[in-house]
Amino acid sequence: MCYSGLLPWYDQHKRVLPFRGIRDPYGIWVSEIMLQQTRTETVAGYYTRFLSLFPTVSALAAAPEEAVLKAWEGLGYYSRARNLHRAAQVIAAQYGGIFPGDYEAIRALPGVGDYTAAAVSSIAFGLPYPAIDGNLTRVISRVHGIREDVGIPSVKRRIAELAMAHIDRERPGDWNQALMDLGATVCVPGTPDCARCPLAAGCDACAEEDADLLPVRAAAKPPVPVDVGVGLVTCGDRILMQRRDAALLRGLWVFFLMEGDASRESMQKKLRSLGLDAAYKTDLGEARHVFTHRVWNMRLYHFEAPEPIPLQDFSWVDAEQLRALPLPTAMRAAKKAAEAILNAAPCIK
Numbered sequence: 001m002c003y004s005g006l007l008p009w010y011d012q013h014k015r016v017l018p019f020r021g022i023r024d025p026y027g028i029w030v031s032e033i034m035l036q037q038t039r040t041e042t043v044a045g046y047y048t049r050f051l052s053l054f055p056t057v058s059a060l061a062a063a064p065e066e067a068v069l070k071a072w073e074g075l076g077y078y079s080r081a082r083n084l085h086r087a088a089q090v091i092a093a094q095y096g097g098i099f100p101g102d103y104e105a106i107r108a109l110p111g112v113g114d115y116t117a118a119a120v121s122s123i124a125f126g127l128p129y130p131a132i133d134g135n136l137t138r139v140i141s142r143v144h145g146i147r148e149d150v151g152i153p154s155v156k157r158r159i160a161e162l163a164m165a166h167i168d169r170e171r172p173g174d175w176n177q178a179l180m181d182l183g184a185t186v187c188v189p190g191t192p193d194c195a196r197c198p199l200a201a202g203c204d205a206c207a208e209e210d211a212d213l214l215p216v217r218a219a220a221k222p223p224v225p226v227d228v229g230v231g232l233v234t235c236g237d238r239i240l241m242q243r244r245d246a247a248l249l250r251g252l253w254v255f256f257l258m259e260g261d262a263s264r265e266s267m268q269k270k271l272r273s274l275g276l277d278a279a280y281k282t283d284l285g286e287a288r289h290v291f292t293h294r295v296w297n298m299r300l301y302h303f304e305a306p307e308p309i310p311l312q313d314f315s316w317v318d319a320e321q322l323r324a325l326p327l328p329t330a331m332r333a334a335k336k337a338a339e340a341i342l343n344a345a346p347c348i349k
Contacts, residue, residue, distance in 0.1 A: 083111025135183025
């Protein structure tokens with residue numbers, strides 16, 4: 001069997017992680033959601049802090065969304081946090097706060113796809129479902145010599161069928177985690193370390209010496225650049241903030257933004273249209289943030305308002321309130337500049 005050496009290798013070489021070796025489905029679920037599109041090293045610290053704040057499904061379900069987003073701050077892809085929160089509320093309402101123990105029920109939760117449902121099912125409940133992620137796709141395509149684009153639906157199905165056929169029925173969770181670890185440490189993208197691989201003897205790509213070319217993937221479209229003006233609009237020791245309602249970064253707090261036009265003149269005109277005659281103070285430089293499908297090329301400006309007049313959908317906050325709000329990573333440079341401005345500003349009486 002081409003996978004016979006996998007579990008012995010895993011028993012000796014598995015990574016030590018805070019979410020490894022547990023059977024609690026809630027903890028496993030949180031870790032798997034965090035690990036989507038985020039490096040394992042980054043997740044470790046967030047995972048521990050998140051569970052200290054929300055130790056159970058019921059605690060997460062009862063928390064305000066803003067508290068959940070604040071705990072997620074810096075991890076990115078915030079729809080994951082919102083879906084995690086919604087799913088906890090579903091579990092609390094439909095299952096009495098007890099995490100469901102079958103694949104289909106887990107798969108039906110908000111934000112849960114085939115991979116996450118399989119990972120939780122196999123690790124927490126010992127159910128034989130392969131968790132097909134990038135690591136498993138890479139290992140399986142190399143072991144079985146799949147030289148077609150792995151993004152094609154029929155090829156995806158073939159990989160899933162191979163994984164299902166070979167998953168260890170006695171230790172499905174360990175089998176999934178073993179392939180994850182193998183793909184992360186040995187069968188890596190680019191040039192794998194075949195000399196250290198427990199699957200090398202039965203690996204088609206190793207025999208053909210083309211492992212570095214697999215898996216085959218169509219070139220991804222580059223993210224679209226977008227010019228964004230970021231206005232730090234202050235009045236004394238307060239700054240204008242908005243809780244974002246657009247799909248991108250929904251529920252997070254941002255400074256005054258103009259997407260598609262980063263010019264100072266356009267921003268000032270937009271502020272006046274809102275009824276705020278804010279004076280331009282200074283140019284605060286540039287910042288850049290890459291999302292999955294777009295890149296924000298930001299220009300930062302400081303404007304000063306004569307008084308903090310109420311504006312619909314906006315709030316005036318001080319430095320302490322700013323620190324408490326959940327802000328996206330895209331606002332990191334702007335937040336740093338804002339804190340410097342507010343700390344130097346006179347207090348509003």
